[in-house]
Amino acid sequence: MSAVGYWAREILDGGVPYGDYQSMGLSNRQYDILREVVAAARVAKREQGARAAGELTDRQVRRTCAERYRDGGPSVGPWQR
Numbered sequence: 001m002s003a004v005g006y007w008a009r010e011i012l013d014g015g016v017p018y019g020d021y022q023s024m025g026l027s028n029r030q031y032d033i034l035r036e037v038v039a040a041a042r043v044a045k046r047e048q049g050a051r052a053a054g055e056l057t058d059r060q061v062r063r064t065c066a067e068r069y070r071d072g073g074p075s076v077g078p079w080q081r
Helices: 003-012 028-048 050-068
Strands: none
Touching (some): 003 050, 028 050
């Protein structure tokens, strides 16, 4: 399971992440994905139950990470100049 998937499940199960996204082992991009996934999964959990939220989480993490990392990672930044 990816770090994004791990934290999404932890948060949905009532866990409270410590520190910021970096202390969770996530990049800024991964943290953005995490927030989107958790928001959608909370709605699914409320309306359809925990199992549906878990399934949505797994699907959305895989899909969104694949889409946003299709290029292999950051391509622009001061560290690459």
